[in-house]
Amino acid sequence: MTTTGDSETAARTGPWWWERRRSAVLDVGLALASAAECGTEGVQFAEDAGIQPAVGVAFGVLAGSCLVLRRRWPIAVVLISVAITPARMGVLMTIVGLYTLAASELPRRIIGALAGMSLAGTLIVALVRANQDMANGDLTIGEGFIPFIAITTSLGVTAPPVLLGLYVGQRRRLMESLRERADSLERELQLLAERAEERAEWARGEERTRIARDMHDVVAHRVSLMVVHAAALQAVARKDPEKAVKNAALVGDMGRQALTELRQMLGVLRADESPPKPAPAPVPVPLAAVGEAADRAASRARPPAEPDLAEGPCLAELDELVDQSRAAGMAVDLSVEGDTREYAADVEETAYRVVQEALTNVHKHAAGAKTYVRLAHRDAEIAMQVENGPPPEAGGADAGLPSGGNGLVGMKERVTALGGVFVSGPTDAGGFRVSAVLPAAAGQ
Numbered sequence: 001m002t003t004t005g006d007s008e009t010a011a012r013t014g015p016w017w018w019e020r021r022r023s024a025v026l027d028v029g030l031a032l033a034s035a036a037e038c039g040t041e042g043v044q045f046a047e048d049a050g051i052q053p054a055v056g057v058a059f060g061v062l063a064g065s066c067l068v069l070r071r072r073w074p075i076a077v078v079l080i081s082v083a084i085t086p087a088r089m090g091v092l093m094t095i096v097g098l099y100t101l102a103a104s105e106l107p108r109r110i111i112g113a114l115a116g117m118s119l120a121g122t123l124i125v126a127l128v129r130a131n132q133d134m135a136n137g138d139l140t141i142g143e144g145f146i147p148f149i150a151i152t153t154s155l156g157v158t159a160p161p162v163l164l165g166l167y168v169g170q171r172r173r174l175m176e177s178l179r180e181r182a183d184s185l186e187r188e189l190q191l192l193a194e195r196a197e198e199r200a201e202w203a204r205g206e207e208r209t210r211i212a213r214d215m216h217d218v219v220a221h222r223v224s225l226m227v228v229h230a231a232a233l234q235a236v237a238r239k240d241p242e243k244a245v246k247n248a249a250l251v252g253d254m255g256r257q258a259l260t261e262l263r264q265m266l267g268v269l270r271a272d273e274s275p276p277k278p279a280p281a282p283v284p285v286p287l288a289a290v291g292e293a294a295d296r297a298a299s300r301a302r303p304p305a306e307p308d309l310a311e312g313p314c315l316a317e318l319d320e321l322v323d324q325s326r327a328a329g330m331a332v333d334l335s336v337e338g339d340t341r342e343y344a345a346d347v348e349e350t351a352y353r354v355v356q357e358a359l360t361n362v363h364k365h366a367a368g369a370k371t372y373v374r375l376a377h378r379d380a381e382i383a384m385q386v387e388n389g390p391p392p393e394a395g396g397a398d399a400g401l402p403s404g405g406n407g408l409v410g411m412k413e414r415v416t417a418l419g420g421v422f423v424s425g426p427t428d429a430g431g432f433r434v435s436a437v438l439p440a441a442a443g444q
Contacts, residue, residue, distance in 0.1 A: 017071060017072045018071065023071070027067070027068050027070060027071060028068060030067050030068075030070075030092070030096055031064070031065050031066075031067040031068035032065075033092060034064035034065065034067040034090070034092045034093045034096070035060070035061045035062075035064035035065040035067075036061075036064070037060075037064060037089070037090075037091065037092050038059075038060030038061060038063050038064030038084070038089045038090055038093070039057045039058075039060040039061040039064065040060070041060055041087070041088060041089035041090075042056035042057040042058070042059055042060030042061070042087075042089065043056055043057060044056075044088065045059070045060065045087045045088065045089060059087075060087075060089055063080060063084050063089070063090060063093075064089075064090065064092075064093060066080050066093070067092070067093050067096060067097065070096060070097055070100040071100065074097065074100045074101040074104050074106070075101065075106070075110070075114065077093065077096075077097040077100065077101075078094075078097040078098060078101050078114045078117075078118060079114070080093070080097075081093040081094040081097050081098075081118065082094075082114075082117050082118050082121045085118075085121040085122060085125050086121070086125055088125065088129065091157065094118060094122070094157055094158075094161075095157060095160075095161045096161070098114075098115060098118060098158060098161040098162050098165065099161035099162070099164055099165040099168075100165065101114060101115070101162075101165065102115070102161065102162045102163075102164070102165025102166045102169060103165040103166070103168045103169035103172070104165075104169065105169070105173070111162070111166075115158060115162050118157075118158050119154050119155070119158040119159075120154075122153065122154035122157050122158060123150055123151065123153075123154035126149065126150035126153040126154055127146065127147070127150040130146045130149055130150060131146065134146070209413070213410040213413065213414065214312075215262075216407065216410055217353050217356060217357060217410070219258065219262070221356050221357070221359070221360045222254050222255070222257055222258035222261075223254075223258065224360045224363045224364060225250075225254050225324060225325070225328050225363065226251050226254045226255060226258075228328040228329065228363055228367070230247075230251055233247040233248055233251065250327055250328075254324075312345065312346075312348075312349030312352070312353075313348075313349055313352040313353075313356075314345070314348040314349070314352065315340075315343070315348045315351055315352060315375070317352065318334070318352060318355060318373075318375070319334070321352070321355065321356055321359070322334045322359075322373060325359050325362075325363070325371075328363065329367075329368065330359070330362065330363065330367075330368070330369075330371060331368075331369075331370045331371065332359070332371045332372075332373060333370075333371070333372045333373065334373045334375075335372070335373070335374050335375070336374075336375045336376075336377070337374070337375070337376040337377065338376055338377030338378060339377055340377060341377060343382060343440055344441075346418060347382065347418060347438050347439075347440065350414045350415060350418055350420075350436075350438060351375075351382060351384055351436070351438060353410075353411070353414060354384055354386075354411050354414070354415065354422075354434065354436045355373060355375075355384055355386055357407045357408075357410065357411050357434075358373075358386035358411075358434040359371065359373075359386065360407065361407055361408075361432070361434075362386075362388045362432075365432075366388050366389075366390070366391045366431065366432065367391065368391055368392045369388040369389050369390060369391050369392065369431065370388065370389045371386065371387070371388040371389075372385075372386070372387045372388070373385075373386050374386075374387075378440075379440075380439060380440050380441070381420075381437050381438060381439050381440050382437070382438050382440055383435070383436070383437045383438075384435070384436050385433065385434065385435045385436075386433070386434045387427065387431060387432070387433040387434070388431045388432055388433075389429055389430070389431040390429060390430035390431050408424055408434075411424075411434070411436070412424075415436045415437075415438060418438055418439065419438075419439050420436060420437050420438040420439060421436065421437045422435070422436045423435045423436075
């Protein structure tokens with residue numbers, strides 16, 4: 001695998017330009033063998049050239065030892081082998097140099113030019129040597145066989161190392177390309193797995209927010225009505241026992257309804273839970289396992305479907321919701337405009353929760369105030385508005401119910417999540433108004 005920068009420096013374990021020690025040992029061994037060959041052939045070269053044998057041996061040893069540079073400067077090694085070919089030395093250097101040159105990443109035109117030079121030099125030297133041997137009587141063959149011997153010798157020395165080097169170099173580059181692609185794919189899969197984990201964490205956070213919002217809607221409204229009825233029960237317990245009994249029954253009904261809705265929500269949470277799995281032993285993660293991890297994380301990012309037992313309220317239950325507030329002593333006027341029709345479940349639940357939370361806020365902060373609930377069915381949307389006037393008495397505006405400040409925030413989150421518009425604020429008359437518009441096609 002190719003490396004760059006600090007990774008390349010860390011990957012090198014050999015001296016100088018060698019990446020590994022065994023590569024250095026191999027090149028040094030080949031250089032020693034080539035130096036021994038050229039030094040031996042240098043004796044004959046010195047005799048033919050008429051120089052001292054020691055000079056010929058030194059020249060051969062020096063030329064042959066240049067093979068140690070084959071990985072660093074393959075072109076120089078091949079040129080040296082071509083240059084010493086007339087001296088009838090450097091066969092090993094020629095073979096190894098051509099192989100290294102062909103296996104390198106140099107352009108093919110350079111490899112072809114140098115291989116052609118080596119082939120021509122070997123061919124010429126083979127022709128000259130064969131003619132000299134025939135003239136000296138060392139070779140007894142017909143003159144017609146001399147070109148055949150020269151061509152065969154030159155091709156035998158040049159073609160095999162070049163072809164083998166081209167094959168090895170191409171295979172090496174292919175393997176490096178495959179490793180790089182595999183590393184790139186693994187990094188991409190790991191990035192996808194991390195992003196899927198982030199989406200899963202975001203989905204879990206959204207689910208926690210939704211559950212907290214539903215718990216607030218259920219508990220705040222039911223408990224607020226129970227507190228109002230309990231206060232009325234305390235006030236009329238001695239004066240009007242019959243009304244006290246009625247208020248006590250209403251408190252019990254409210255408590256049972258709150259418990260029923262809480263049990264449904266807790267049932268959903270328990271149904272979504274799965275038994276914890278034991279942590280696996282740390283093992284090397286293969287490439288396929290990364291993709292599986294990404295798929296599992298992506299599947300966890302999708303919130304699970306809720307069972308039918310936890311279906312939210314619908315607009316058909318709005319009359320019952322208003323009647324409960326009326327029973328708690330609130331003067332509520334409900335008006336519906338347009339033709340009543342069915343909407344998506346999340347649209348009806350959001351519309352119901354907006355009215356429910358608005359009435360709860362009236363119980364908390366404007367007990368006894370006249371309240372108007374308006375619902376309008378339009379062609380492409382459904383609109384709702386809850387508006388209350390000022391409390392009848394200045395000192396009795398607050399019923400003493402605690403407020404966490406999350407009611408309006410929860411209503412706005414529900415409405416905007418469906419692409420609707422939510423507006424709330426005080427009115428000029430001293431009351432408070434909550435308005436919301438939901439697209440009819442939301443959630444479908």
